[in-house]
Amino acid sequence: MRKYIFKRVIISFVTIWVLATIVFILVRLMPGDPFSSDKMTPEIKANIESYYGFDKPLIEQYFTYMKNIVKGDFGYSMKYVNQSVNKIIADSFPYSFDLGMRALSLSISLGLVFGIIAALYRGKQLDYVCVIIAIIGTSVPDFIIGAMLQYFFGIKWGLFPVAQYQGIKHTILPSIALGFYTMAMVSRLMRASMLEVVQQDYIKTAKSKGISKFRITYKHQIRNAIMPVVTVLGPTVASVLTGTFVIESIYAIPGMGKYYVQSVQNLDYSLILGMTIFYGAFLVLANMIVDILYGVIDPRIRVSGR
Amino acid sequence: MEDIKSSFDRSQFITVGKNSEKMESITRPNLTYWKDAWRRIKKNKVAFSGLVILIIYVVLAIFGPIISQYGYNDIDSSRMNQFISSSHWFGTDELGRDLWTRVWRGARVSLAIGFISTILNTVIGGLVGGISGYYGGALDSVLMRIIDILYGIPYLIVAILVMVVLGTGITSLIVAMVIVGWIGTARFVRGEVLRLKEQDFIAAAKVLGVSDLTIIVKHIIPNVMGLIITNLTMAVPKAIFNEAFLSYIGLGIAPPECSWGILAKSGVKMLRIYPYQLFIPSFFICTTMLALNLLGDGLRDALDPRLRGTE
Numbered sequence: 001m002r003k004y005i006f007k008r009v010i011i012s013f014v015t016i017w018v019l020a021t022i023v024f025i026l027v028r029l030m031p032g033d034p035f036s037s038d039k040m041t042p043e044i045k046a047n048i049e050s051y052y053g054f055d056k057p058l059i060e061q062y063f064t065y066m067k068n069i070v071k072g073d074f075g076y077s078m079k080y081v082n083q084s085v086n087k088i089i090a091d092s093f094p095y096s097f098d099l100g101m102r103a104l105s106l107s108i109s110l111g112l113v114f115g116i117i118a119a120l121y122r123g124k125q126l127d128y129v130c131v132i133i134a135i136i137g138t139s140v141p142d143f144i145i146g147a148m149l150q151y152f153f154g155i156k157w158g159l160f161p162v163a164q165y166q167g168i169k170h171t172i173l174p175s176i177a178l179g180f181y182t183m184a185m186v187s188r189l190m191r192a193s194m195l196e197v198v199q200q201d202y203i204k205t206a207k208s209k210g211i212s213k214f215r216i217t218y219k220h221q222i223r224n225a226i227m228p229v230v231t232v233l234g235p236t237v238a239s240v241l242t243g244t245f246v247i248e249s250i251y252a253i254p255g256m257g258k259y260y261v262q263s264v265q266n267l268d269y270s271l272i273l274g275m276t277i278f279y280g281a282f283l284v285l286a287n288m289i290v291d292i293l294y295g296v297i298d299p300r301i302r303v304s305g306r
Numbered sequence: 307m308e309d310i311k312s313s314f315d316r317s318q319f320i321t322v323g324k325n326s327e328k329m330e331s332i333t334r335p336n337l338t339y340w341k342d343a344w345r346r347i348k349k350n351k352v353a354f355s356g357l358v359i360l361i362i363y364v365v366l367a368i369f370g371p372i373i374s375q376y377g378y379n380d381i382d383s384s385r386m387n388q389f390i391s392s393s394h395w396f397g398t399d400e401l402g403r404d405l406w407t408r409v410w411r412g413a414r415v416s417l418a419i420g421f422i423s424t425i426l427n428t429v430i431g432g433l434v435g436g437i438s439g440y441y442g443g444a445l446d447s448v449l450m451r452i453i454d455i456l457y458g459i460p461y462l463i464v465a466i467l468v469m470v471v472l473g474t475g476i477t478s479l480i481v482a483m484v485i486v487g488w489i490g491t492a493r494f495v496r497g498e499v500l501r502l503k504e505q506d507f508i509a510a511a512k513v514l515g516v517s518d519l520t521i522i523v524k525h526i527i528p529n530v531m532g533l534i535i536t537n538l539t540m541a542v543p544k545a546i547f548n549e550a551f552l553s554y555i556g557l558g559i560a561p562p563e564c565s566w567g568i569l570a571k572s573g574v575k576m577l578r579i580y581p582y583q584l585f586i587p588s589f590f591i592c593t594t595m596l597a598l599n600l601l602g603d604g605l606r607d608a609l610d611p612r613l614r615g616t617e
Contacts, residue, residue, distance in 0.1 A: 011455065014455055015459060018456070018459070022459070022464070026471050027467070029471045030471050135596065138595075139592050139595040141550055141591060143550075143574065147570075151578075151581060155578060242462045245555055261555045264466060264555075265556060267470075272467070276467065280459060280463060
């Protein structure tokens with residue numbers, strides 16, 4: 001088990017390092033530069049470039065950059081003057097995190113409930129309703145769901161605020177829009193997993209021992225069926241996080257996704273670098289935690305120490 | 307009993323005898339794996355309707371813009387934001403462009419990107435995963451370490467960065483998707499090849515002295531093909547979605563070229579006043595994804611020989 005955790009941690013840190021290197025190379029390959037404008041004279045440009053260290057050889061830039069990342073310092077933004085990347089991330093990340101957590105908890109809990117209901121009422125009407133919701137959820141892109149929810153619930157019927165992020169009421173529509181795909185995926189997976197577990201011998205044993213149906217479902221079926229769902233939690237975090245890019249722009253939420261898209265369009269090198277590495281590291285670590293957690297929960301992995 | 311017996315004469319019959327060759331011969335037409343899969347897809351109404359919808363959309367994507375009298379980029383300020391009418395079947399957009407033409411022009415671009423990038427991903431990923439899994443050894447462990455690391459890097463973030471480097475456009479979008487997309491296919495094809503390699507029929511072929519190439523062509527590829535095709539069908543909607551996502555945040559396809567992502571983006575902009583401009587493209591995006599997902603589900607069942615005879 002210890003070896004398994006150790007291996008996962010090493011792979012995760014190498015992944016973050018590779019990501020940082022790829023991002024560094026790609027950003028240097030990008031056409032254009034952030035300082036180009038009509039008023040710019042060559043001298044001022046050279047000055048600015050030496051201020052940001054662009055006049056030094058690439059290898060040296062790379063090492064300075066890596067050293068700063070290890071220290072957790074992403075430098076200063078090139079478009080938002082005198083704002084450090086760390087500060088922009090610190091200001092905007094809480095919004096994205098809050099929205100993401102709401103979407104995740106909503107989608108996972110609802111997805112599990114739908115999946116369980118569908119499996120328990122297999123072949124009945126309730127099952128079809130759940131399956132149809134799941135199919136719609138995996139077929140409709142999140143920006144369309146976001147826009148539709150905004151149109152019907154916000155503009156047409158006026159039930160919820162159209163945009164902004166100020167109170168609980170503001171969070172409902174974006175959380176649903178962001179979590180809908182995940183909910184559908186979790187419910188599909190949970191349904192399939194429940195139906196597989198029901199055929200296992202230990203369920204038969206439990207039945208023949210005369211244990212009540214509720215207890216079998218709760219103690220044996222659900223607990224075992226939830227295992228495969230845990231494995232998709234890592235990719236799920238990733239899909240929710242990238243989903244925030246469009247959902248935040250639709251609902252005008254001042255989160256990281258909005259800044260990220262802007263920084264890419266502005267060619268704001270240091271902001272792109274910082275945010276990509278922050279996103280990447282966050283996702284890699286989330287994946288690592290999920291993997292380790294899976295090892296802890298599933299006795300088969302715990303024993304074999306894979 | 308007597309009457310019947312007396313009414314027949316032994317001379318009226320000929321002894322056929324036992325012909326072992328004839329007894330063993332197959333009289334019914336041969337049902338191959340693919341014929342069987344096709345038969346089962348046809349039986350599965352949901353999956354088959356997915357296939358039909360898809361074919362209709364492909365045909366319309368090819369002929370839709372041709373039968374329309376407007377070009378997909380004909381700007382006309384005299385007919386802005388018109389609702390559905392006999393001259394504009396899906397209405398017009400904010401610049402007076404005909405939405406019917408634009409929707410099917412967008413379908414061409416989106417479907418082409420979806421299919422081409424997925425097929426390239428499958429070929430590259432399949433080759434790398436297959437070779438790595440079949441030959442094993444040092445090559446395999448090196449490749450797998452690399453893939454383990456690359457797999458952890460968030461897909462869309464790398465795609466965004468690659469798009470910024472290459473600039474917007476159909477080719478760079480496909481390149482960006484292939485650069486990040488082959489890894490998943492390689493992983494699962496390798497796993498499948500590893501599993502097959504352990505099976506008895508491969509061991510038997512090896513013992514009989516069959517060459518590696520023949521084993522790969524005759525045994526490995528036909529056995530992985532079903533899974534690869536299912537995977538491909540499931541990956542196309544993801545690619546279409548990614549195209550729409552990248553175009554939506556302004557990095558995929560750039561105007562004047564249009565795709566479903568671009569249409570959705572301009573539709574969202576006009577949502578408050580002219581909601582049909584979002585509803586129409588959204589309908590086609592969603593039904594295409596739905597059709598592909600349903601077809602993929604059906605294919606998964608049809609191409610799995612273990613499920614034969616279970617329906």
